[in-house]
Amino acid sequence: MSDNIPAAASPPERRRSWREAMRVYLEPASLRMLALGFAAGLPLLLVLGTLSFRLREAGLDRSTIGHLSWVGLAYGFKWCWAPLVDRMPLPGLTNTLGRRRGWLLLAQVAVMAGIAGMAVTDPKTALGTMVAFALLTAFGSATQDIALDAYRIESAVADKQAALAATYQTGYRLAMIWSGAGVLWLAARAEVASAANYQHGAWQVAYLAMAASMLVGVLTVLLSPEPARRELPPARNPREWLQSALIEPFADFVRRYRWQAALVLALIAVYRISDVVMGIMANPFYVDMGFTKDEVAAVSKLYGVVMTLVGAFVGGVLSMRVGVMRILMLGAMLSAASNLLFAWLAMRGHDVTALIFVISADNLASGIASAAFIAYLSSLTNIQYSATQYALFSSMMLLAPKWIAGFSGEYVDAFGYTQFFVSTALLGVPVLLLVWLASRVHASPVKPGP
Structure with missing residues (x-):
């Protein structure tokens, strides 16, 4: 596999000029993905990171908070129902909106209901109910991800996937x-x-505002x-449907x-392990270091968002210019290194200036790594099975890290x-070797679908 084409054995792509690479971000498909990406990203922290801040403030111990993060394993098993999202029509919605948009709307309604339920539930008196709504x-959210990933992959040609990913x-x-x-x-x-x-x-006020934001x-x-x-061949019996939809x-x-499939899947399984394992304890860490909600919010909003935007766009543009695999390697290095900054912050204690630096650097690294990784996963996918295959890849990305977390x-x-933050940085070292090995993997050509 060349550095520019990580998976498919397709003709070498024409290298875009800087102007062409930047102009693609203003196309309607890219702007739609900006809004849909917002809807996809909103629920994640509300059931993981932000919820851990809320639970720690409510007096729950760190071990319980860590165990409750297994709610996020729903993202790791979404491949189990991805074939249904990929192929099963929804009465009324599919005929009105289409297969992808019908599933997207149903999933978004479920997310809004779940967040509203979390808003009105007090974890100090009804922790079980809170977990159920989470x-x-x-x-x-996982169902929305399945449908949205398929929608994104099917909305543009291969050489624009990096821009859509960004x-x-x-x-x-x-x-x-x-x-x-x-x-x-807001809280x-x-x-x-x-x-x-x-x-x-x-x-309650803050979480209800989040539910409304899903609009x-x-x-x-x-x-x-x-x-x-995409017309699908009809299945004559349940066995044929299972064969075509799942197997x-x-x-x-x-x-x-x-045989190289095992190597590719191993890389997918551990690429974000440093960030995922560290992220569960980030908000309890802020609470224990004495940072207030206003301090964490202000730093994330003013500095973190800028560096996230920079990282995402840099990752997308550089992936198109110099190749996805090179930026994948860069993102892996930066993600592991940024965790060491949290170890440094732990030794400094309550220092807002240091918090600004650490969050900014961490968000920059995460933006670069994520943009390249999404483009890489998209390139592995056969469009004939876009929802199911991408769900498999993105599920594997989260399964092991969230279990360990x-x-x-x-x-x-x-x-x-x-020591915890240093250990999470060391978890990223094997990832560098896997990226290097995966850059030499070649795929057989994808045969045209029916």
């Missing part, structure tokens, strides 16, 4: 700023002076065109990559924050 949110990632990260910094800012504004440190009413995605789905409909997408990937609270209790 699971609904995560399930709806705008998607920008919207995704903006939503994470809003559901991270924004929800903290701080809604607090009553001289009341207890944890105020359920303040968090960005709903309106975009309603106003967007459906990708060209064949995975068999196709193995046929194209043969569930024990992060126990690790911090035993060894402290500094």
Whole structure:
């Protein structure tokens, strides 16, 4: 495989000029992905990072918070129902909106209901109910991801996927700023002076605002065109449907990559491990270091968002200019290194200037890595099975890291924050070797579909 074409054995692409590379971001498909990326990114922190801040403030111990992060495993198993999203029509919605947009709308409604339920539930008195609504949110969000990834892959030709990935990632990260910094800012504004440190009413206002923010995605789905409909061969019996919908997408990937499929899947499984494992304890860390909601929100909003935007666009443009695999390697190096900055911050304690530097550097690294990684995953996908194959890849990306992250609270209790952050950085070292090996993987040509 060449550096510019990570997966498909297609003709060498024409190298775009800098003007052409930048102009693609203003195309309608890119702008739609900006808004849809926002809808995709909004729920994630509300069931993971921001929720961990809320739970720590409510007095839950770090071990419990770590274990509750396993709610995020819903994202790791989304490949199980991806074939249904890929092929099963929804009564009323599919005929009205199309296969992709119908599933997108259904998933977004589930996300809004789950977030609203989390808003009105107090974890101090009804932790089980909170977990149930968090699971609904995560399930709806994972389903939205399946349909949206297929929508994105089917909305543009291969050489524009990096740009769509970058705008998607920008919207995704903006939503994470809003559901991270924004929800903290809203909760701080809604607090009553001289009341207890944890105020359920303040968090209720903030989470209800997040549920309303999902309307960005709903309106975009309603106003967007459906990708060209791909006719599927009819299945004569349930066995044929199972073969075509579930088995064949995975068999196709193995046929194209043969024994090298294991190497590619190994890279996917661990590429974001440093960030995912570290991220679960980031917000409890801020609480324990004495940072206020306003301080964390202001730093994330003013500095983190700028560096996230820079990272996403730099990652997308450089992927088109110098090749996805080179930027994939750069992103892996930066992601691991940025975790060492958190170890440095742990030794400094409550230092807002240091927090600005650490969050800015971490978001820059994450933006670059994510844009390149999404483009890489998209390039591995056969458009005939776009939803199922991409769901497999993105699920594997989260499964092992989120399982390990569930024990992060126990690790911090035993060894402290500094050693924890150093350990998460070391988890990224094997990733560099896997990126180097994967850059030499060649896929068999993808045969045209029916």
